[in-house]
Amino acid sequence: MTDCTYQDCGRPAFARGVCRQHYDQERKFRARPCSIDGCRRASTRKGMCDVHYRADLAKKKPLCTIAGCSAPQKAHGLCDKHYQRKWKHGSADNTRARDWGSREKHPLYKTWTWHKRGVPKTMVQEWADDFWLFVDTVGEKPGENYRLRRHEIAKAIGPDNFFWDEKYVVGDGTAMSREERAAYMREYRKRRPRNVRSTQLKKQYGITLDDWEAMFAAQEGRCAVCGQVEEAERYANLAVDHCHTYGNVRGLLCNSCIRGLGMFRDDPQILEAAAAYLRSKARS
Numbered sequence: 001m002t003d004c005t006y007q008d009c010g011r012p013a014f015a016r017g018v019c020r021q022h023y024d025q026e027r028k029f030r031a032r033p034c035s036i037d038g039c040r041r042a043s044t045r046k047g048m049c050d051v052h053y054r055a056d057l058a059k060k061k062p063l064c065t066i067a068g069c070s071a072p073q074k075a076h077g078l079c080d081k082h083y084q085r086k087w088k089h090g091s092a093d094n095t096r097a098r099d100w101g102s103r104e105k106h107p108l109y110k111t112w113t114w115h116k117r118g119v120p121k122t123m124v125q126e127w128a129d130d131f132w133l134f135v136d137t138v139g140e141k142p143g144e145n146y147r148l149r150r151h152e153i154a155k156a157i158g159p160d161n162f163f164w165d166e167k168y169v170v171g172d173g174t175a176m177s178r179e180e181r182a183a184y185m186r187e188y189r190k191r192r193p194r195n196v197r198s199t200q201l202k203k204q205y206g207i208t209l210d211d212w213e214a215m216f217a218a219q220e221g222r223c224a225v226c227g228q229v230e231e232a233e234r235y236a237n238l239a240v241d242h243c244h245t246y247g248n249v250r251g252l253l254c255n256s257c258i259r260g261l262g263m264f265r266d267d268p269q270i271l272e273a274a275a276a277y278l279r280s281k282a283r284s
Contacts, residue, residue: 112135120244143166206247221238
């Protein structure tokens, strides 16, 4: 194989006695300029440079068969956008919802998602399914310092069970900072422990502290499962047991029993199987 005829090149010849680099340089030098006005690139095909040749080729292609699309076809009668969409989603139609992107930017979107994600479910199904119905019903947020709350804690938030409440405001209407609110609540819990406990029970289980005390008295201060005696002054000793499916309160249990029911997933069949297992393994 001969070397390039250019002086001091040293690369092997590609064609016409010169290497590939010098061959391309000579080809461009001999080529006519692009026929498009203002273009200084050398012509490669049909008197045009590569850029203008591809642009001219795209103009001559038939348009996409999708109504309203003016892009040239790429394959199967579709432009690149609709072809890729059909390849990924199985349809050339737009699969996005009409309100795609607009819900996330709405000022009430975070409020809606917060209540929608409540466990147990704290939003009625009609609001959970339709964000815009939720927006039309609750209206605009009165101010940045407001939050959406429920009149009845035991019921899901809905068209007949909501109101806007101002955050960090005490009974006399004085606005407080987050730190002042935290200090105020600490003092409030010390002054009114029964009110705080009753509010917690109402929010979590739909019962008041009076209801809890009536259940405690009916069970004679004993766990409804194992019969362990608890002190009436320590309200946290007997925990409220409720159905996770329907939400109804079943009774008061000690910490061990209520954990045990949870571990057995509140399934009577599993508990019966566990009891049968213990009996079968008991020593005679």
